[in-house]
Amino acid sequence: xxxxxxxxxxxxxxxxxxxxxxxxxxxxxxxxxxxxxxxxxxxxxxxxxxxxxxxxxxxxxxxxxxxxxxxxxxxxxxxxxxxxxxxxxxxxxxxxxxxxxxxxxxxxxxxxxxxxxxxxxxxxxxxxxxxxxxxxxxxxxxxxxxxxxxxxxxxxxxxxxxxxxxxxxxxxxxxxxxxxxxxxxxxxxxxxxxxxxxxxxxxxxxxxxxxxxxxxxxxxxxxxxxxxxxxxxxxxxxxxxxxxxxxxxxxxxxxxxxxxxxxxxxxxxxxxxxxxxxxxxxxxxxxxxxxxxxxxxxxxxxxxxxxxxxxxxxxxxxxxxxxxxxxxxxxxxxxxxxxxxxxxxxxxxxxxxxxxxxxxxxxxxxxxxxxxxxxxxxxxxxxxxxxxxxxxxxxxxxxxxxxxxxxxxxxxxxxxxxxxxxxxxxxxxxxxxxxxxxxxxxxxxxxxxxxxxxxxxxxxxxxxxxxx
Amino acid sequence: xxxxxxxxxxxxxxxxxxxxxxxxxxxxxxxxxxxxxxxxxxxxxxxxxxxxxxxxxxxxxxxxxxxxxxxxxxxxxxxxxxxxxxxxxxxxxxxxxxxxxxxxxxxxxxxxxxxxxxxxxxxxxxxxxxxxxxxxxxxxxxxxxxxxxxxxxxxxxxxxxxxxxxxxxxxxxxxxxxxxxxxxxxxxxxxxxxxxxxxxxxxxxxxxxxxxxxxxxxxxxxxxxxxxxxxxxxxxxxxxxxxxxxxxxxxxxxxxxxxxxxxxxxxxxxxxxxxxxxxxxxx
Numbered sequence: 001x002x003x004x005x006x007x008x009x010x011x012x013x014x015x016x017x018x019x020x021x022x023x024x025x026x027x028x029x030x031x032x033x034x035x036x037x038x039x040x041x042x043x044x045x046x047x048x049x050x051x052x053x054x055x056x057x058x059x060x061x062x063x064x065x066x067x068x069x070x071x072x073x074x075x076x077x078x079x080x081x082x083x084x085x086x087x088x089x090x091x092x093x094x095x096x097x098x099x100x101x102x103x104x105x106x107x108x109x110x111x112x113x114x115x116x117x118x119x120x121x122x123x124x125x126x127x128x129x130x131x132x133x134x135x136x137x138x139x140x141x142x143x144x145x146x147x148x149x150x151x152x153x154x155x156x157x158x159x160x161x162x163x164x165x166x167x168x169x170x171x172x173x174x175x176x177x178x179x180x181x182x183x184x185x186x187x188x189x190x191x192x193x194x195x196x197x198x199x200x201x202x203x204x205x206x207x208x209x210x211x212x213x214x215x216x217x218x219x220x221x222x223x224x225x226x227x228x229x230x231x232x233x234x235x236x237x238x239x240x241x242x243x244x245x246x247x248x249x250x251x252x253x254x255x256x257x258x259x260x261x262x263x264x265x266x267x268x269x270x271x272x273x274x275x276x277x278x279x280x281x282x283x284x285x286x287x288x289x290x291x292x293x294x295x296x297x298x299x300x301x302x303x304x305x306x307x308x309x310x311x312x313x314x315x316x317x318x319x320x321x322x323x324x325x326x327x328x329x330x331x332x333x334x335x336x337x338x339x340x341x342x343x344x345x346x347x348x349x350x351x352x353x354x355x356x357x358x359x360x361x362x363x364x365x366x367x368x369x370x371x372x373x374x375x376x377x378x379x380x381x382x383x384x385x386x387x388x389x390x391x392x393x394x395x396x397x398x399x400x401x402x403x404x405x406x407x408x409x410x411x412x413x414x415x416x417x418x419x420x421x422x423x424x425x426x427x428x429x430x431x432x433x434x435x436x437x438x439x440x441x442x443x444x445x446x447x448x449x450x451x452x453x454x455x456x457x458x459x460x461x462x463x464x465x466x467x468x
Numbered sequence: 469x470x471x472x473x474x475x476x477x478x479x480x481x482x483x484x485x486x487x488x489x490x491x492x493x494x495x496x497x498x499x500x501x502x503x504x505x506x507x508x509x510x511x512x513x514x515x516x517x518x519x520x521x522x523x524x525x526x527x528x529x530x531x532x533x534x535x536x537x538x539x540x541x542x543x544x545x546x547x548x549x550x551x552x553x554x555x556x557x558x559x560x561x562x563x564x565x566x567x568x569x570x571x572x573x574x575x576x577x578x579x580x581x582x583x584x585x586x587x588x589x590x591x592x593x594x595x596x597x598x599x600x601x602x603x604x605x606x607x608x609x610x611x612x613x614x615x616x617x618x619x620x621x622x623x624x625x626x627x628x629x630x631x632x633x634x635x636x637x638x639x640x641x642x643x644x645x646x647x648x649x650x651x652x653x654x655x656x657x658x659x660x661x662x663x664x665x666x667x668x669x670x671x672x673x674x675x676x677x678x679x680x681x682x683x684x685x686x687x688x689x690x691x692x693x694x695x696x697x698x699x700x701x702x703x704x705x706x707x708x709x710x711x712x713x714x715x716x717x718x719x720x721x722x723x724x725x726x727x728x729x730x731x732x733x734x735x736x737x738x739x740x741x742x743x744x745x746x747x748x749x750x751x
Contacts, residue, residue: 031678034561034670036686036693037644041708042701043693 007073015066018059061463068456072449087117087435088155090163091132092144092181093124094244094426096417101244102182103129106164113162113177114435120158122151144422148172160435166426173433180428190242191424193416195250195408197280200231200238205424214238214250225425233410244419250410255281256400259288263302268381268388275389276396280404290399298371298399300392305339305361305376313355315363322403323350323364323373323394331387334363337377341365366398373398471568472575472606480579483737487580490741513537549581550634552591552627553609554641555618558688562670562732569732570640570668571609576736577638577744578605589634591627619688621649628652633659640666642673643716644688650719657723664726666744667716671733674709676702 033039089110094100100123107129110119121132124141139150144165152175155161161176163169172178188208194201200215204227209220214235221228231238238250260273273292276282282290290298315334317324334351340361343349346368353360363376373395380388397403513526516536529537551574559567578588582599589595590608620641627637633656643650643665653663679702684693695701713729720727728743 029678029681030683030685032561032685032687034558034566034642034673034686035556035644035688036684036691037558038705038708038712039684039686039693039695042705043695045704 008070011066011070011073015063015070018063018066021059058463058466061459061466065456065459065463068452068459072452072456085117085159086120086157087114087160087162088151088158088176089119089121090148090151090155090161090165091121091123091127092147092163092165092423092426094166094181094186094419094423096419096423097246099128103127103132105183106181107132109164109179110162113179114160117159119162120155122155144169148175162435163433166422168429168432170432176433177435178432180426180431181423182426183428185427186243186424188243189419189424190240190245190248191418191421193240193248193412193418195410196406198233198409200233200250200410202229202231202240203227204229204242208243210240210242212238212240238410248416249413251413252409253281253407253411255283256290256404256407257285257288258282258290258292258396259286259294259296260284260292262293263378264293266381268385271385272380272388272392275385276392276404280407281409282396282404290396299373300395300399301372301374302378302380303337303339303376304374305337305341305363307338308340308353308361310335310338310340310353310355310360313353313360315351316354317351317364321350321398323391323398325394325397327390327394328387332379332383332391334377334379336382339376341374341376344368371399471571471610476572476575479736480576483576483740484580484583486737487740513539548595548634549577549586549588549636549638550591550595550627551577551588552623552637552639552641553612554620554623554639554643555612555614556620556641556688557614557616557618557690558642558644558686559618559668560614560687562672564732566642566668566670566732567612567614569730570666571612572736573666573668573730573739573744574612574638574640575606575609576740578602578609580740591623591634591637592630620645621652624649625652628655633661635660636662636664638664638666640668642669643667644673644712647712647715647719650716653725654723657725662726663720663723664728664744665716665720666728666730667713668730668732671731674706674731676705 087110089106091100091103091106094102100106107119119135121127121136122139123136124139124147126133126136126138137154139147139154141147142150148163148169148171151163152161163172163176163178164181165172165178166181168180169178185206187206188204188210189206190202190204190210192201192203199218200212202210202212204210206225207222207227209227209229212231215231215233215238218230218232220230233250233252236252240248240250242248258273258276260269264273269292273284277284288294288296290296290300292300293302313335315329317329335353340353340363343362343365347362348366348368349362349364350366350373351364352362361376363379365374366372367374379391383391393403393405397406400407513529516525516538524538526537526539529535553567553570553574555567559565559570562569574590578590578596579602581588582596582602582605585599587595587597588605590605590612593608596605596608620639620643624639627634637653637656639650639653650665656663676697679697679699681694681696684695685691686693697705717727719725726743728739730739730743
């Protein structure tokens with residue numbers, strides 16, 4: 001709001017003239033007369049009395065109408081106590097944990113862009129900068145489009161908008177001035193981290209490499225400014241230090257206890273178990289969480305079928321089931337044992353036998369509670385080791401929900417909060433839009449000026465009614 | 469400032485001389501009729517009409533002619549003049565103040581009456597007689613300053629209810645009040661008093677010269693009245709004033725009273741050779 005509007009000044013001048021007239025009215029000179037006899041008759045005349053009675057409200061109504069008109073003409077988009085205008089500042093997040101590393105720099109740049117303005121910040125999380133957080137309006141975290149939509153809606157009373165974005169956005173520029181969130185391209189900012197077995201995969205922007213302890217680099221590949229690095233864990237704890245991030249620590253996850261028994265004792269079985277223990281975080285222990293042909297909460301049971309003539313029989317299976325994922329089925333002699341299972345009503349048949357077009361039984365069944373996987377014979381013993389290892393990996397994955405070969409050896413300590421990919425690739429760009437306070441103020445004026453003008457018009461109408 | 473300074477006294481003498489030249493001395497009339505001063509001079513007869521004083525019926529003429537005639541006399545030259553001066557606060561207004569002009573008029577009336585061998589009384593005071601007592605008359609007038617309790621109405625009522633009706637009563641006032649108080653004088657008319665009303669107004673009262681916002685302080689009411697005066701309201705004032713003056717004049721005409729409007733900027737000579745030519749000693 002500014003009084004430097006010609007219409008406002010004009011109306012204010014009118015108000016001053018009116019005030020002067022009122023002053024003249026009130027500052028009437030004192031005249032001594034012999035008697036008020038005739039004057040009272042004059043004052044008692046209906047027209048004079050009406051004029052007298054209505055003079056005060058008429059003046060007030062006129063003054064009010066002029067005042068409202070002046071207010072409306074002064075474009076009172078923002079009625080600031082100190083007369084300054086407000087600039088709403090949106091700050092896109094760089095960090096994931098709410099502490100923006102360069103908040104002070106953003107504040108300085110915002111002040112430089114709008115030196116006379118009161119700055120009101122908007123962000124999805126507190127920035128950790130006390131001066132910014134004092135005026136911070138928290139937005140619901142979401143995509144950049146969602147957060148900008150909230151920002152626009154909640155800053156409608158501001159004189160202007162300033163947005164610090166990680167990337168140029170022409171749509172956002174229509175609402176105000178868009179400045180780059182950073183002054184230099186981000187490099188080496190980790191925005192993705194995953195663990196598969198003993199392998200740690202790190203995705204980061206640019207080519208900057210993080211510092212890592214407890215793991216050895218096995219490979220790296222870059223494309224489109226993104227680098228994917230693969231590390232092999234070499235210690236029980238891994239620590240990764242990267243730009244804009246507190247150290248990420250990974251610790252070896254607690255192992256799955258597995259117990260072997262029953263008829264799982266052949267050399268082939270022991271070889272399979274040894275390979276499993278070597279390449280996963282499984283460890284042999286009794287009692288186990290998983291039992292191989294032995295009683296345990298989760299079980300793989302062998303030789304549970306009944307002898308059946310399986311000549312001319314064929315095998316069918318659900319190819320989408322995880323038990324058969326990437327499994328070379330032809331490597332297995334499913335019918336060689338001559339055994340089939342009789343499925344119960346609530347058991348799921350994973351592998352079935354058909355003879356003469358008739359179902360002859362099941363070769364593999366999953367219990368209704370998903371805790372027990374039963375095989376009619378022993379598909380592991382006679383199959384090639386690689387195929388048998390894949391079947392065991394799949395079978396354990398069916399019971400545990402995650403195959404041992406893919407289960408992470410390591411887990412992030414304290415949860416993982418990484419910057420978004422957009423934040424990681426934040427880069428400078430040419431400012432877009434404008435911080436035109438006057439035009440933004442005009443937009444706000446459209447909201448208030450009509451009401452003020454309406455009030456002024458009503459007062460003027462009242463004044464006109466009094467003079468009828 | 470002296471109310472009756474030497475210049476004023478000289479003006480009174482000049483006025484007296486001028487009136488003598490215009491109308492002749494009362495002594496001439498007395499010598500011509502061969503009657504003592506203060507007595508009435510028979511002028512003639514006129515037919516009786518209802519309401520005439522039966523004591524003036526000429527019974528001899530009735531006996532001879534069979535018709536009733538009333539004897540008419542010349543007016544007494546040496547009358548007893550009573551001046552009732554409005555001493556209300558409203559008379560203090562104007563430049564010069566209305567009460568100054570009113571006392572000048574009263575002084576002139578008394579001066580002329582005393583010089584004509586008559587008497588003058590400032591109501592409710594006693595009469596002063598003799599041409600050499602002019603000084604006493606002026607002293608009485610000097611003391612008649614406007615006062616807070618000098619309202620005209622009660623004084624008119626007192627005059628009307630007095631035991632002796634004055635033969636000539638001159639009321640000098642601005643008469644800026646309801647005329648009901650003036651109407652109390654009708655009882656004096658019934659008692660054969662000749663009544664003259666001299667209305668003294670200042671030019672500012674007749675035609676106010678101010679406009680715009682004004683806090684009017686009524687000297688008589690001691691109250692303020694705030695008005696915004698424009699051309700229309702001033703015109704309305706003049707209309708109200710004229711209506712009041714017309715009502716007063718009509719009242720006087722109805723009761724046979726003499727009425728004279730005397731703005732304070734009027735000269736005494738113009739007043740006494742004009743509207744007051746037939747009043748008291750001036751006649």
